[in-house]
Amino acid sequence: MTFPVEQADCCRIVRSLALPVARVSVMSAELLQPRELPEERRRIAAEAVAGFFGLDDEEAFALAKPATYEQWAEHICRGSVGQGRTNIVFCTSGSSGPPVSHSFTAQELTEEAQSLAPFFADTKRVVSVMPVHHIFGFAFAVMLPRILGIEVVDRHPLPSEDFFRALRPGDLILAFPVFWKSVLDMCSGQRPPLLPPEIRGVTSGAPCPPEVIEGLLAARPDGAQPLCAGMTEIYGATEFGAVGIRRECRGIYSLLPHWRRVALPGPEGGEEWAIRREHGKPLPLPDHLAWRDERHFEPRQRKDKAVQVAGINVFPEQVAEVLRGHPLVADCVVRLMRQEEGSRLKAFVVPRRDTIAATRLMRELRRLTAGLEPAARPKSIRFGKRLPRTATGKAADWDINDGDAENA
Amino acid sequence: MDTRTVLKKELIKELRLEDIGIDDIDDAAPLFGEGLGLDSLDAVELTVLLQRRFGVIIEDIDAARNAFASVETLVRYIETRKDAMPGAGPGLSQ
Incomplete structure (x- = not known):
């Protein structure tokens, strides 16, 4: 048996879990220590760590105290994780x-x-x-x-x-x-x-x-x-x-x-x-x-x-539902880009008639999807009067560089 | 064409900023988050773009954080790095 997790590895994991809420700035790998974080962000980081290591309430409670990641790892390894008595919990992204x-x-x-x-x-x-x-x-x-x-x-x-x-x-x-x-x-x-x-x-x-x-x-x-x-x-x-x-x-x-x-x-x-x-x-x-x-x-x-974007499962239909939530979107379809187009999602949107300018609608849709995690945000949004279909009426793919699609 | 204009054209093309024109990009606006709205996945593509188009390799994540702040900081980074790596095709000096 190679468990328990060693303290050095535990510290790597703790820092990795804390990254989304503790990075010094966007694009930074440098983390604020738990004691430097506002209480709410420290709580979110502590919950992510407690959830991953399956800590019981008592062990998790200790993480709420201001500390360093090294101290968190030491605390975790002194408890059930250090004795190999816990389960490790991995989460899907929730994109x-x-x-x-x-x-x-x-x-x-x-x-x-x-x-x-x-x-x-x-x-x-x-x-x-x-x-x-x-x-x-x-x-x-x-x-x-x-x-x-x-x-x-x-x-x-x-x-x-x-x-x-x-x-x-x-x-x-x-x-x-x-x-x-x-x-x-x-x-x-x-x-x-x-x-x-x-x-x-x-x-x-x-x-x-x-x-x-x-x-x-x-x-x-x-x-x-x-x-x-x-x-x-x-x-x-x-x-x-x-x-x-x-x-x-x-x-x-x-x-x-x-x-x-x-x-x-x-x-x-x-x-x-x-x-x-x-x-x-x-x-x-x-x-x-x-x-x-x-x-x-x-x-x-x-x-x-x-579909997978950068290793993360995303659900195009759910992203399409988000776009359809905009009052000026009549319908839309979301797909993974073709290999030559890139590796992100693309959306084809049919706006309601006589609405606002395409650039403004584009901005509003970008704002609407900004709340999704990066992998789920459509990188390309094209407008047209009707969804792409084949001659026989089946749903068709579209080229993100195709100028034929009619802009709203 | 100057570095700034080439960079803006490449950003629009390679990062598929399809609702934006060169004149819409504010030199001082943030590239990530608000501003151009780039995200963490774009950072990898932006790194490739810099190497393929300008022969500049981002040094590390800290350099990226500073350089990727805006078009202005990115242009400054490209010009500084190009000067530091004359003729540098992108191989690494060991």
């Missing part, structure tokens, strides 16, 4: 709808890390840009380094000089698809190279476009080494953690060793596949999977119609 929490026992998290470890046995160091309170950040930047006995380095998710300088040959970089795309865009054709040799990558949190992975692994035009020596894609979700792994882009996923496929009764007397841990109950997956055999699969579309 559209209330956040949902998923609780994991120490044993489940340890089994997951042990299951991943053989795939990364020769890793010497992990460099992570994933928050450590995210389920994959926790698995790869807390548990895995601990099991393998290797160093881990956290970096802000910005492809800065500081990030590139931190890298050493042979590092394993843990990042999400948007970050990998930025690395590819910045490194392509650059001399001297920004990445040292033999870098390997892990991507998780959302499907990574195959073009990005192929670009990272491709031989360089001048005969130089590929940007990355290997890329591992992790399939999973907050409610399960890591489920599958693949190292061949566009290939099939292998179910990780701590999972088994099981059949559940499906509609009309058929069967539906679920997965379960050795001693756990069957868990239905959020996606439709095409199974090749008991241990190999390909993900298809999500059952709940969520």
Whole structure:
């Protein structure tokens, strides 16, 4: 058993959880200490920390006192967390709808890390840009380094000089698809190279476009080494953690060793596949999977119609509902941009007739969606007299650069 | 075209500020939050834009915080960094 969480890791997690309410300013990684925070913000940070570590009321109460993050971590590790007696709770983002929490026992998290470890046995160091309170950040930047006995380095998710300088040959970089795309865009054709040799990558949190992975692994035009020596894609979700792994882009996923496929009764007397841990109950997956055999699969579309933006599940229909809440919006549709358009949401809005100027409506819609978290805000909003349809009347995609759409 | 104008054009194009023209961007207005309304996901794209278009790599998050404050601070950062990295294609001096 690799639990309990060590104090140094606990402090990383506490700081990561506090970041949204304690950063010195927008875009800053520097945090105000709990004692420097206004009471309300300190309470929000303390609740996030208590929720993550499953602290009881008495343990959580102590966090409300002004202190430092180091003191919070020390307090947490002296209690039930330090003895491995608590569950760790990961939350979905709540980008559209209330956040949902998923609780994991120490044993489940340890089994997951042990299951991943053989795939990364020769890793010497992990460099992570994933928050450590995210389920994959926790698995790869807390548990895995601990099991393998290797160093881990956290970096802000910005492809800065500081990030590139931190890298050493042979590092394993843990990042999400948007970050990998930025690395590819910045490194392509650059001399001297920004990445040292033999870098390997892990991507998780959302499907990574195959073009990005192929670009990272491709031989360089001048005969130089590929940007990355290997890329591992992790399939999973907050409610399960890591489920599958693949190292061949566009290939099939292998179910990780701590999972088994099981059949559940499906509609009309058929069967539906679920997965379960050795001693756990069957868990239905959020996606439709095409199974090749008991241990190999390909993900298809999500059952709940969520899409991923920067590793965060967002629900286009719920975002469309927000836009429809504006009195001057007759109808709208929200979709994920096509690969060549970007990686954010886009909206097509049909305004009510004889209303206000497009620029003013645009400003009001931007204001309306500003309350959503960044991943859920449509980056492109186009106006037209009717929603895009195919010749047969089915809902159609639209080009965000297409000037044909009629402005309001 | 001067750095300021090129930067504004690139911001509009690359960050898809489709309801904004060059003249609408106030040099001193905040890029993030109020002002241009950029968000944390735009910060990554902005970092790539600076490197691809101006050959400038943001040093670290603190530099980004200062540089990304407004168009004015960003222009100053680009010009300072370009001077510090002559001909710098974006490789890192070790």
